[in-house]
Amino acid sequence: MSPVEQEKIPLFKKWRYWYWLVIGFLLLLIVLFYLFTKHFA
C-alpha cells in the first residue's frame, strides 16, 4: 500500500462510510425540504 492509501481516514474506518454520509444527508435534506414545503403551503 502507498503512504496515501495508508493515511488514517477521519471519523470512519473506510471512505465508503463518508460517501454514504454525504448521500444520506442529501436524502434527509430532500425529505425535510418536502415536509417544509408541505407545512408552510
Place this chain on the structure above:
Amino acid sequence: MNFSGLDWTVLVLTLLLIIVYGVYRSRTSKNLEGYLLSNRQMPWWIVMLSIMGTQASAITFLTAPGQAYSDGMRFIQYYFGLPFAMVVVCIAFVPVFHKLKIFTAYEYLEQRFDIKTRLLTSFLFLLSRGISTGISIVAPALVLHSMLGWDITFTNLFMGGLLIIYTVSGGAKAVAYTQQLQFIIIYAAMFIAAWWALKMLPQGIGITEALHIGGKSGRLNVITTGFTEKGFDWKDKYNIWSGVIGGFFLALSYFGTDQSQVGRYLTARSEKESKIGLLLNGLVKVPLQFGILLIGVFLFAFYQFNKAPAYFNLAQERTLKQSVNAKEYAAASQQYDQLQAEKRNTVVALGNALQHHDKTSIDQLRTQLQQQQQQATAVRDSIQNIVKKTIPDSDGNDTNYIFLRFVGDYLPNGLVGLVIAIIFLASWSSIAAALHALASCTMVDFHKRLSKKTATPLQEYRWSQTYALIWGLFCIVVAQFGHNLGNSLIEAVNILGSWFYGTILGIFLVAFYLKRVGGNAVFTGAILAEITVIIVYSLNLLSFLWLNVIGAVCVVVFAGLTQVLFFRQSGKQLQAPSYTQPET
C-alpha cells in the same frame, strides 16, 4: 440609490484588507509547484473554502435571493446533483490526479490517450472559461452601473485590475487564503442583510409568519417534480429530476474536469485532505444555498408590508419613464400598486388567522392570496414585456436587482457599502481561481508541453505569472465588449458552458471506465458529441442543463462505437492505463 461616505469607507477598507492579505500570504517558492499548486501543502478546510469560493460568483449572491422572491425556492434543486458528484469525484478522479502528481486535469488525458486529446480538451476549457470569466467581471459591473450609476468601463478596470494584483503576484496560495477571508465576510454580510429584513417586518410578524406568507404565496416550493397535466415538462429548468440528474452531470464535469476546481483540490497536502474538502462541500453546499434563497423569501414577506417596486432595475425603470411607452408603464405600475394594497390586506388578515389558528380562514385567505399573487405576477410579466419592447438589449429580467434594490432602499449607511463589497469579493473569489486555472493550462498543457527549450524553475514561474496577467487583461477586454451586448450575454455564456462541459466530462468518463477505448476513438467521439450537442441546442428541445447529460453520454457511446468499428486493431490505444483504481 444613495452611496454615502461611510459606505465608500467600508467598501475601500474591505477591499484593501483582501488585497493586503492576498499579497501578504503570497510568499511561496518561485517554481511551478509553488505558484500553481502552493507546493501541495493546503489543509482540508482551506481546500473546502477555496472550492466553495470558486463556485460562488457575485451573481450567485445577487441572483439567488431575487430568484426566490420571483420564482420561489425551487432553484435549490439545481444543487441536488452536487453531493453525488462529490462522491464520484472522490472515488474516480482524486486518486488518479494525486497518484500521477499532475498539474492540470488534462495532463492525465495524454497519459491515458494521446497529446491531441489532451490539447483538444484543454483548448475547450480555455475557450469556454476564458469567455465566461470575462462575463463574470462585466455581470456585477452591469448591476453596479444600474443601481449606483457607476461607469462600466471604470468598474471593469477597477474590479479586474485590483484582482490581477494579488492573483498574478501570489498564485494558488494567495487565491486560497483570500478566498477563506472572502467567504467569512460574504456570509456574515448576507446574514446581517437577512436579519435586517426580518427586523423591519411589522410587530407580530416573525420568522414563522414570514415563512407562512412565503409558503402560501408559492415561494417555498423547495421540491417540485416538473410534471404538469400534459406530462413531464422537459423545458422546466428547476425540478428534482433536472436537479439530481442534470445537476449531477454538470457538477461532475465542473468539479472533476474544470481546472478552476481541480486546481483547488490539487493544492491539498494529501489525497485525504482533498477528499475531506470535497465531501464537506457536498455536505454544506445545499444547506448554505438554502439559507441564501431563504433571504429572498424574507424579502418577499417584507415587501408584502412595504411598497415593492413594480420593476427593480433602477436604470431601466428611469429609461422606461422617459420613453414613448411611459404611459403604458405607468398604467401597469399603478395596477401593480393596487394589487399590492389588496395583497397587503389579505396578508394582514392571514397573520391574524395564523395567530388564532383559525384553519377555515387560513384556507380561504391562502386561496385568495394565491389568486392575487398570480395577478401580480401577470402584471410584472407585462411590465417585463414593456421593458423588452422599449430597450431591445434587455431581456426584461430584473431578478439580479431585487436584493440590491432592497439593500439600497432600506439598509443603513455602512451596511450598503459592505453588501457592495461582497459583490467585489464574490467576483474576485471565482475570477481569481479561473485566471489561475487559465494560466496553469496555458503554461503546463501548451507552453511547457510544446516548447523545445528547457526552462529553469524561475523562468517557468515568471512565464506562469505572465500568462495569469495576459488572461487577466483578456478577460477585462471581453468584459469591455461584453457589456454592449446586454444581459442576454450572461445567459448565452451559461449555455456556452453547457455546450462543452458534457463533452469534456464524457472524455474523462471514457478514460476512467472504458479502458479498451483509445485516443483516436475518444477524439472522434468528442467531435461527434460536440456536433450533436449543438444540433440539440439549436432545435430548442430541452433546458440547457440536459445538454451536459447529452454531451457526456454521446462521447461515451460514439467513442465506444468508433473503437469497435474502426480502431479494433490499434495496439497502442488498447493499452489500459498504468493506474489501477484504489479500494474505497
